[in-house]
Amino acid sequence: MRLATWNVNSVRARTERVVDFAVRESIDVLAMQEIKCKAEQFPYEQFEDAGFHVEAHGFSQWNGVAIASREPLTDVAYAFPGMPAFGTDEAGAAAPHEARAIGATVGGIRVWSLYVPNGRSLGDPHYYYKLDWLSALREYTTDALQNDPDLALALVGDFNIAPTDADNGDPAVVPGFSTHVSPPEREAFAALEEAGLTDVVRPLVPTGFTYWDYKRLRFPRNEGMRIDFILGSHAFAGAVAGATIHRNERKGKLPSDHVPVVVDLDLESPDEDDDRPMIFG
Template sequence: MRLATWNVNSVRARVDRIVDFAVREHIDVLAMQEIKCKAEQFPFEAFEDAGFHVEAHGFSQWNGVAIASREPLTDVQTAFPGMPGFAKDHEGPDAPLEARAIGATVGGVRVWSLYVPNGRALGDPHYYYKLEWLSALQQYVQDELGRNPDEALALVGDFNIAPTDADNGDPTIVQGFATHVSPPEREAFAALEAAGLQDVVRPRIPTGFTYWDYKQLRFPRNEGLRIDFILGSHSFAAAVTGAAIHREERKGKAPSDHVPVVVDLDLTGPEDDDDRPMIFG
């Protein structure tokens, strides 16, 4: 399986480019974030014509997530247990859920496409929502892997966190003064790893960014952030055979401000091993 994640920054504005990438790079499963459309507005036909099944979750021109797969997607969920909601000037546990998560099983792998809240600014209500959202996600991972420690689980997407100083090349984002690099956010990312997940790309690609702001020539100056990740359980990580960050996708006509992150997996295992999940190649 070749699995990719990409914050596409409007699927309708970039559908041709996205489908072309998926076909050209032989992607089997593509997790998308920030699709910026309602589910019924998603350009399903373009993906289906290219041989993909698609599940999309979106409410408006903001946020939104989707998964496209060569094989059918099953057990689709549009929120993980305990996921909090958010609305401006809304307090309490009944805030509406945003379209920030979609999970599905494909080829024996449980994949979640996640668009973690931005946080906006330190001290902003959205910042505390982000931390609450991440805490609930960590609890879900802990519970899920506690029930099934051998599950091939992958959390992929735009985490809006630069976990280390090396992941921040934007001079305007300074620790202590900005989101994405604050200690609580980095601690929340570390908590996901402590719950049983691994960054499966970093061991193969130790450096490199996945996002560059459109402003101030950030991309030509390579002043970016590494905020898009593929985090996998032990079983998932053990199956990774390769990884890539497709920096070139930040170039050309009307690119997203993020680039795809890709991993190759082999989960077939020995023919006589009935305990490992079977997966299409």
């Protein structure tokens, strides 16, 4: 199985480009973030014509997540257990959940396409919402893996965190002054790893960013950030046979400001390839 994650920054604006990538790169499962449309507005026909089943979750022109798969998607969920909402409605009740998570099972893998809240700025209410959201995600992960230690679980998407200084090449993003690199955010990311997940890409792709701001020539200067991840449980990580970051998708006509991150999985016999680096112990 070839699994990819991509913050597409409006699927309707980039339908042709996204579908072309999925077909050209023989993607089996594509998790998308920031689809920026209601579920009924998703361009299903173009994906289905290319051989994909699609489940989408979106409410408006903001946020939104989806999963496209060559095989049918089962057990679809639109929020993980305990996922918090942001703010309250006019009556003072908790606001509806934003469209930031969609989970489904395909090929024996539980895949979550996640768009972690941005945080906006240190001290902003959205920043504390982000931390609460990540804490709930950790609790879900801990419970899921305690209940089923052999679960092949993949949390993929735009985490809006650069977990180490090596993951941040944007001079405008300064530790101590900016979101994405603050100690609490980095601690929240580390807590996901402590809960039993592994960043399965970086050991195989030791350098490279996944996001470059459209402004200030960030991409030509390679002043980017690595904030898009594929995190997997032990059962998932043990099947990883390769990984790539598709930097060239930031080029050309109407690019997203993010690029796809891809892993290849050997689901039939993950322990029989003696040549694969032993990096996911």
